[in-house]
Amino acid sequence: MESKNALSKLSALAQENRLAVFRLLVRAGHDGLPAGEIAAALDVPPNTLSAQLNILSNANLIEGKRQGRSIIYTANYDAISGLIVFLMEDCCQGREEVCSPVMAAAQSACC
Amino acid sequence: MESKNALSKLSALAQENRLAVFRLLVRAGHDGLPAGEIAAALDVPPNTLSAQLNILSNANLIEGKRQGRSIIYTANYDAISGLIVFLMEDCCQGREEVCSPVMAAAQSACC
DNA sequence: TCCATATTTCCACGATACTGGAAATATGGA
DNA sequence: TCCATATTTCCAGTATCGTGGAAATATGGA
Numbered sequence: 001m002e003s004k005n006a007l008s009k010l011s012a013l014a015q016e017n018r019l020a021v022f023r024l025l026v027r028a029g030h031d032g033l034p035a036g037e038i039a040a041a042l043d044v045p046p047n048t049l050s051a052q053l054n055i056l057s058n059a060n061l062i063e064g065k066r067q068g069r070s071i072i073y074t075a076n077y078d079a080i081s082g083l084i085v086f087l088m089e090d091c092c093q094g095r096e097e098v099c100s101p102v103m104a105a106a107q108s109a110c111c
Numbered sequence: 112m113e114s115k116n117a118l119s120k121l122s123a124l125a126q127e128n129r130l131a132v133f134r135l136l137v138r139a140g141h142d143g144l145p146a147g148e149i150a151a152a153l154d155v156p157p158n159t160l161s162a163q164l165n166i167l168s169n170a171n172l173i174e175g176k177r178q179g180r181s182i183i184y185t186a187n188y189d190a191i192s193g194l195i196v197f198l199m200e201d202c203c204q205g206r207e208e209v210c211s212p213v214m215a216a217a218q219s220a221c222c
Numbered sequence: 223t224c225c226a227t228a229t230t231t232c233c234a235c236g237a238t239a240c241t242g243g244a245a246a247t248a249t250g251g252a
Numbered sequence: 253t254c255c256a257t258a259t260t261t262c263c264a265g266t267a268t269c270g271t272g273g274a275a276a277t278a279t280g281g282a
Contacts, residue, residue: 069249069250080202091192
């Protein structure tokens with residue numbers, strides 16, 4: 001990932017509501033959630049949310065697909081792991097201090 | 112890491128100059144770099160840089176220590192790995208799609 | 223003490239971001 | 253066709269951010 005790409009992902013996530021949206025969608029899994037439900041869950045007006053979904057979507061962190069009247073948003077797992085890898089490789093080159101806590105967390109969290 | 116903490120780190124890094132400062136300091140290693148050299152390397156006026164160093168420092172991503180007339184800044188490796196772990200654990204709970212690319216990168220990059 | 227160097231603080235300007243009302247668009251059903 | 257629902261686009265107001273000039277502070281050396 002080039003750093004420009006990483007920058008757009010970082011700034012998309014660097015906002016309370018958008019980070020919350022992303023976390024919600026990650027938890028929602030591959031089925032995703034319609035925009036309206038996200039707005040309700042976060043208690044944000046639908047047009048405000050729409051702007052934020054757009055920013056996350058432009059950063060490629062989420063994707064929206066129309067399904068009937070709703071638009072279902074899903075998290076893009078590749079994108080977030082790409083960002084994490086960018087941070088790791090950018091920081092980790094020979095830097096065991098950064099890398100090994102991440103490895104440890106990965107092992108206990110999932111792998 | 113609480114998400115508020117993560118948010119301040121994300122927004123500190125979500126800016127071109129500041130991301131560049133951080134990368135530079137990571138590469139500089141434990142010896143760090145004086146503010147003036149950072150400013151010269153990035154071609155940013157010293158007072159502008161100072162504001163950006165302050166933001167990174169408030170997010171705990173870097174630390175400055177006076178040494179003679181200079182102030183030497185170093186990257187805080189714990190902080191960045193904390194952020195990475197936050198992103199991983201926040202995304203990774205049972206999500207092998209996110210976790211395994213990160214593990215693979217970690218293994219080839221450093222561990 | 224006086225001066226040069228290194229950096230920060232103060233302050234104000236311009237740019238960008240966040241927000242939400244109102245209107246527009248898209249879909250599905252009666 | 254008409255209406256309700258779901259979401260977006262348009263637009264403008266406010267707030268926050270990034271920037272850099274000028275002055276202030278801190279340090280070390282002559």
